[in-house]
Amino acid sequence: MNAPKLLTWLDIRRTIRRKTNYSTKLPEGVVKIRCYSDALEIYLLSEQNRENADNALKEWFKDWYQQELGVIYFTLGNATLPVEFISGEELYTTDIEVRPLWEEIAYLESGSEASEDLTIENPVKLPIGDFDKPRLIAFYSFKGGVGRTLNLAAHLFALLDRAKEIDKLINILVIDADLEAPGLTYWNAFEKQQSTVSFIDFIEIYHYSPIEREESISLFAREVKKSPKNEGKSTVYFLPACLDDEQLLDTPILPENLVRSPDGTWEYGNAIHRLGQAVDADYVFIDLRAGLSEISSPIIFDPRIQRFLVTTINDQSVKGISLVLKQIGRVAPSEANVDDEIHYDPSLVINMLKEEFKTLPAYDGALFAFQSAYSQPQEDNIFSKRLEIREAYFAEELLYINNWDEARSKLSQTSVMKIAKEWAEEQLMVNPNKVLKLESREEPDRLAEVRQLRDVCQRYEYAEEGEGEDLLVTEPLKNLATTFREDLPCVVSIGSKGAGKTFNYIHLSRRKYWENFLNYIDNTQPISEPKTYIFPLLQSGKLGDKAKGVINEARSAVREALGHDAPEFFVSEYQDSIKIAISEQSWNEPKWTQFWINEIARAININPEADRPHSFSSINRNLKEKGLRIIFLFDGLEDIFPSIASSNQEQIALKALIDDLPNKLSEIRQSNLGIIIFLRRDFLRHAITQNLKQFENRYRPYDLSWEQDSFLRLVFWICSQSKVIGADKIEIESLTRAAMGKEARYKRSLHRFLGICSLDRFYWQASGERYCPFPISCSRYYSK
Secondary structure (H helix, E strand, O other), rough: OOOOOOOOHHHHHHHHHOOOOOOOOOOOOOEEEEOOOOEEEEEEEEHHHHHHHHHHHHHHHHHHEEEEHHHOOOOOOOOOEEEEOOOOOOOOOOOOOOHHHHHHHHHOOOOOOOOOOOOOOOOEEEEEEEHHHOOEEEEEEEOOOOOOHHHHHHHHHHHHHHHHOOOOOOEEEEEEEOOOOHHHHHHOOOOOOOOOOOOOHHHHHOOOHHHHHHHHHHHHHHOOOOEEEEEEOEEEEOOOOOOHHHHOOOOOOOOOHHOOOOOOOOOOHHHHHHHHEEEEEEEEEEOOOOOOOOOOOHHHHOOOOOEEEEEOOOOOHHHHHHHHHHHHHHHHOOHHHHHHOOOOOOOEEEEEEEEHHHOHHHHHHHHHHHHHHHHHOOOOOOOOOOOOEEEEOOOOOOOOOOOHHHHHHHHHHOOOHHHHHHHHHHOOOOOOOOOOOOOOOOOHHHHHHHHHHHHHHHHHOOHHHHHOOOOOOOHHHHHHHHHHHOOOOOEEEEEEOOHHHHHHHHHHHHHEEEHHHHHHHHEEEEOOOEEEEEEEEEEEOOOOOOHHHHHHHHHHHHHHHHOOOOOOOOOOHHHHHHHHHHHHOOOOOHHHHHHHHHHHHHHOOOOOOOOOOOOOHHHHHHHHHHHHHEEEEEEEEHHOOOOOOOOHHHHHHHHHHHHHHHHHHHHOOOOOEEEEEEEHHHHHHHHHOOOOHHHHHHHHHHHOOHHHHHHHHHHHHHHHHHOOOOOOHHHHHOOEEEEEEEEHHHHHHHHHHHOOOOHHHHHHHOOOOOOOHHHHHHHHHOOO
16 A cells, blocks of 8 residues: 655645545545645535445545544654534535646546536536637746747737738737746837836736726726837737836735635636737737746636747657646547637647758657647547647747847848748638729829929928928837827937927917817827917027917917916927026026026916915916816927026026926826926037936936937928828838838938938938937938
8 A cells, every 4th residue: 555645734635636636526425625734624424424435535545644633644753633513514516617727627627527426517618708809829938038028929929920911900919927937028128118007017006906897907908008109000019027126026916816816716817818808809828927827827718819829849848848738638628619619729839840850759749749639539649630730840030039120130030930821811701702903003203202302302491490290200200199198298209409399389288178189199089179278488499480480379279268367478488487596596406496497487477476486286286277177388498598508507407397396396296287298319418417318217218319210200290291192191100121122112212313322321310320310301302
């Protein structure tokens, strides 16, 4: 007789779970068994069933169960666990629901069916129905470092490329659900626009929502949608695992908590699906935790989710994935449900293969192990089609990847991308009835087009003139609109000379209302009622008459809303006030901060005669009483601070404006005032002498920097304004340098009409500096 290993009460619980198929095969008359650290409790229908329970304990624990003493002995010393019998319990009338956790699924018999005399008929209740929109796709690996995250990235890129190819708009939510080693979160740290919420936040508000759950999900989704990444017509939202290291180290609520809650068996998958619906996603990609972690198990066992298991033929990986497949097989959906696409079988990706590996016995052994692990009892052939296996070959360039851009570039020519594209084509099928029509275009009058291009470029050459009412929607403007759709902005927009600060300042002023700007950037969800005024407070001293007219109209709208008793606004008075304070005062930073707040209050006629200094709280209260919301714009700071490099007072005054003022305003809950400050980049280092990088990162989403793709979109936008080379404004968003280079019609037109042989060469020639390409250079390039 083999002695049982009973080191702790947990070993006793494991033995009972194994012998009873996780309490689904209890002895006759036994209603339930509960094992605790201080006692084993056995609930009986009546005292007559005591003998059945005793016999079962003798069978399970042999001589280590002492019926006379009513104890089970541990194998350490003479320690015991008391056994208590409780009679008179009512029989369960419902099934025991085994939850999708490793520790529960492990004790089920694979493919077994309960016999007729059992009280419990069905140990596992699979979720009813499917996930239609959005569809959930999860990526898992038993070991780290086998390419799980790269496979997710490849499938994401392939789906986006496929959508672009068939001219279809899709929305995708990507979730880093690896709450122990969040690789995607670190990748995403290189992006300008960062999420304000995390997956940890979502799990916590879903589990402990202080308001109605539906409202919580809706508000949370609104935050997620503030950090979109546009890919052509499609949009990707990314939800990081955490916002900082501290949050990652403190995770009191994990996915398994949702599963363990009442009626929460499949709630983890439901929660993600509901979030996907709230952000209007078509697909949700989930990067799971590796290993046998309950962080991942509720998704791994959910048949409504497409699950990709990534492995290599390394012995550890083969054994680990085989173990996982065997557990999934215990709760496999019916073949009919799989055929009807209600549920999914898992898919396997064997990664990092080499041709020579396929000749090794280990390769055939791995295939056999995988198929055997997931084979179902009703299948005659273990090599059934239920487990789909795909192969991806080793690519050295994939060993070192730090961000999304590197991943897209390095994956493009690999077999990983090839199998992802095959999958994407299955997801997005082309309608056979749809015929793409190519419109013929008559040969244009080249000289007339050149003149049109020249005229448009001259119109946009100098932002200060205020010419041109159209606006290229750049990434910083999109970020501004998406982040501050509900709340008012409190932003410093930094850019080099000529990067478009004054251009954006004038165009914001032209809209007069913040809602008009939001609708211009994104008209898919129009806001019908303008209610937030845009007030240009400081301006450049080089503005032309047309630009001044645009700005004065915006100020007049605010003045009219304030009432006719509000005095007329003269920007020179405020500019003089600042210059006098700089020359005559020796203020510290708090004094300058108070000065700026007072000037804002004076501009909108709030208690102009008051002796007490104003505060943002009092200004905000005043605006709420009047039912007004105002955003103040600041530009032309280089005119106000001409000696910023040497003047200590100018440096203090500027720091108070760009650092202290936003910090104070951010302390106001549901503020009715906002600020947008346009600042030249070379001024920044004179004002922010400590933590400069931290300051720049804070406002990085609104940074007016230009890289090759955005610069070339500007070229294309100018061409669309000029109606040359067949440039269509609608296509701007989907264009990249690579796309323009590959598109034959644009490549030919850029060469023949604009004289651009090399996009890279043109970029450097127009920008003048490798790291500071100025968009205005593009206009000057063509206006000559």
